[in-house]
Each structure stands twice: as C-alpha cells, then as structure tokens.
Amino acid sequence: MTKRTAVTSVGLERNNEPSVLILTSLASGDKHGYALTKDIESFAGVTLGPGTLYGAIARLEERGLIAPTASEDRRQPYRITASGQAALTTALQQMRRLADEGDVRLRLRLAKTGRTRNAIIIRTAQ
Amino acid sequence: MRGTNRFERMLRWYPPSWRSNYGEGLVALLEDTYGTGKIPLGARFSIVRAGSIERARETGLMDRAASSLERQRTGSLLVLCGWAGFMLAGTLFAKFTDNWGASSSNADRGLVKVIYGTVQWAGAAGLLLVLVAALMVLPSLNRLARSGAWTSVRRPVLRAVGAGAVILASTAGIALWAHHLSYRDRNGSLVSYGVAVSCWSIAVGVAVAIGTSAAVSITRRLDLSIRKVRSLSSFAMALTFFMAVILAAMVAWWRIEALHAPAFMRNGIGNGFLVTSSSFPPALVVASFIMLLGLAAAITGTVRVVQARRDVGVPLLERPIN
Numbered sequence: 412m413t414k415r416t417a418v419t420s421v422g423l424e425r426n427n428e429p430s431v432l433i434l435t436s437l438a439s440g441d442k443h444g445y446a447l448t449k450d451i452e453s454f455a456g457v458t459l460g461p462g463t464l465y466g467a468i469a470r471l472e473e474r475g476l477i478a479p480t481a482s483e484d485r486r487q488p489y490r491i492t493a494s495g496q497a498a499l500t501t502a503l504q505q506m507r508r509l510a511d512e513g514d515v516r517l518r519l520r521l522a523k524t525g526r527t528r529n530a531i532i533i534r535t536a537q
Numbered sequence: 538m539r540g541t542n543r544f545e546r547m548l549r550w551y552p553p554s555w556r557s558n559y560g561e562g563l564v565a566l567l568e569d570t571y572g573t574g575k576i577p578l579g580a581r582f583s584i585v586r587a588g589s590i591e592r593a594r595e596t597g598l599m600d601r602a603a604s605s606l607e608r609q610r611t612g613s614l615l616v617l618c619g620w621a622g623f624m625l626a627g628t629l630f631a632k633f634t635d636n637w638g639a640s641s642s643n644a645d646r647g648l649v650k651v652i653y654g655t656v657q658w659a660g661a662a663g664l665l666l667v668l669v670a671a672l673m674v675l676p677s678l679n680r681l682a683r684s685g686a687w688t689s690v691r692r693p694v695l696r697a698v699g700a701g702a703v704i705l706a707s708t709a710g711i712a713l714w715a716h717h718l719s720y721r722d723r724n725g726s727l728v729s730y731g732v733a734v735s736c737w738s739i740a741v742g743v744a745v746a747i748g749t750s751a752a753v754s755i756t757r758r759l760d761l762s763i764r765k766v767r768s769l770s771s772f773a774m775a776l777t778f779f780m781a782v783i784l785a786a787m788v789a790w791w792r793i794e795a796l797h798a799p800a801f802m803r804n805g806i807g808n809g810f811l812v813t814s815s816s817f818p819p820a821l822v823v824a825s826f827i828m829l830l831g832l833a834a835a836i837t838g839t840v841r842v843v844q845a846r847r848d849v850g851v852p853l854l855e856r857p858i859n
Binding site for chain 2: 443444445448460461462463464465466468469484485486487
C-alpha cells in the first residue's frame, strides 16, 4: 500500500509509460516533438506514435510536470519543471527498487538451481 | 504546403480546444517525421485513437484530471444514456409479450409470473428514479433559463421537442390505423402496417437518442450543488442495479418460455421477417443486445462515479495519469 502511494504520488503509475520516457528525455535538455521521438528511440528503443506522444505531452503539461518554452517556429519545445524532476526521481527510485529486488531474487534462484545441478553431477559421478 | 494541409486535416480528430494548444506542434512533428512521404497506418491509427480520447476527455468521460464532482456528473449522464437504451429495448420486450398472459405454457406459471413481474417492477423503479432526478434538477434548469444561458442549449432542446412532436403524431396515426385492423393484420399479415410500425420504431429510437442528447447537454450546463450531484450519482448507481435486474430477469423469462411455450415465442413480433425461431426470437435478440450495450454504458458510468468519489480530496498530482 505504501509502495503504491509512492508511485501514484507523482502521477506516474506505470514505469514504461510514455510520460516517464518523455520526462527522462527532457531531463537532458529542452526538446520539441520530433527531437523527443528520436531521443526516446535511441535510449529506450521505443517509437512513440505521434498521437501517443502528444497525448502524454498534454497530460504532463496539465499536471505541471513539463512546460512549453519560447519557440521561433511551429515546433514547440518543452522543458521539465521542478515538479517534473521530482516526479521522475521518484519514478526512477521505484524502478531501481524493483530492478534490485528482481536481481536479488533471480540470483538466489540461480544459486539454488546451480547447487541442485552440482549435487546431481556429484551423485552421478559417485 | 500540400503536405502541411494533409497533416492539418488529420487534426480534425481532436477537439478544437486541444488543436489550439497543441495542433501546431503536432503538425510540425508530422512534417518533420514524414515530410512529403506516406503516413504509415500505425501513425494514422495513433492520431485517430489519441484524438478520440481527447474528445472523450473533453466531454468529461475519461478525464481523471477533472474535478470529482464533474466526473460524478458525467458518470451519471452515462448511466442515463444506458437507461435510454433500456427504454427502447423495454418497449420492444413489452410489445413482444403483449399477449403473453393468454398464452399456454406448461412451465411453473407462478415462477414465470414472478420473473416477468420483476422485469416490470425493476423497470418502474428505474423510471421513478429518473423522474425524481428530473424533478431535482428542475430548479437549476429554471435558473439556467433565467440566466440567459438558454441560448447554448436551445438547439438540442428544440430538436428534442420536434422529435417528441413527430413521435406523438405518428403514434396517434399508428394507433388509429391499428384500431381498424384485425389481430392477424396487426401481427404480420398486413405488410404495409408492418413496414409502418418498423419505421415508427426506428423513429422512436432516434427520438430517444435526441432526447437523451438534449438531457445530457442541459445537465452538463446546470449549476448543481455538491449534495445534489452526490444524490444524482447515487440514483445513477441504483439505476444501474435495476438495469442489471431487468436484463437478468428478461433473459430468465426468455429461457423458460422458449422451453415451455415455443408456440408463443414463434408467433412473437419480428418472427417470420428474416428468421423464425422459438429459441431466439429476433425481437428478444435485438432487445437483449440493446440492453447489454446500455448496461455496459451504465457500468462504465458507475465505475466512473465510484472512482470520482474515491478521489475526493486527492490532489491532481496524486491521481494516476490516464
């Protein structure tokens, strides 16, 4: 229950959702739609559809997690706000906790499987 | 320029307010990505899907960012739309079972009567809830009319009044005609009467849709107190329950009578038009399908009301993005 509150408290419920990808991309600097798509493609291997990208942008701006910056042409760049940075930090901490937990459990399982396999090999050799 | 125009045309899927905020940015993205090349089907689908979602959000049907009260109100309106479908399907069921009392069936008559009565009582209870809700919003409607905001709802209201007048006149005409016909003529022998009744049924369906749309337009503009919205949304939840009861009882009645009174089911309205079946009479198939759609809408509305009540006092940032 506490963990769930920690995630929803920043409004980013699913870690693989476009909002997290956009915030991560904007963490390295202001970007417009096309630059965001290309950047996300390069670091996450995910191609966001134009509708999905702008839907997420609208939602993030509505919540004050990103904000538009001045532009000279039709391309509208966005920047991450202080709330956006806090939201991303919390989301990343959550992802890290999950990754660490998964890593520990997987290592335990591999160690157990390894021990069993060794025992079988020893028994067979005897 | 030709390319820009085709990208701008794609924006029509989005509501005007969204277009004015993000339209240019999205067009620029499409230009940068696809230039003069072909827009892939996946990208088109992404735009259509996202645009439809934005439209749904604008009507308040999908927006978790909207206030709790607004979401309770739209959830309740969705239940009302579902109820409109039930009214249509209920009329069809009532017409189908017109002469059911006189039919011969070897089923446990007492049980079937209780089930049939359940449909009627749940229908009456639902109708009563809707009428009480309408009475509750009357003072607010009066205020809306006096405030001059009437012009914003004039068109849907006039359309609903017009549709109501057409239905009244056509119902009187059909009833007058039916009065001079025999039982056989009224039940399939006279093709022209059958066609007229079919057209009238479609007109009733359209009129119910127009009336519901007017009710939704008006209710969205009404200034309702927190207490009133809560009461109305509680009514909506109760209405969903009655709708589920009606559908369950109707299907139970259908199942029993299909087994025990096949002759009655075979002679019901709609049979002989495209198919003849005692197990799946077309009228009951259509009625249950409409009811299923209505119940799905009502359940969606109720879930929205429950979610909105749970979110009362929860800041926007603490709600998940959807």
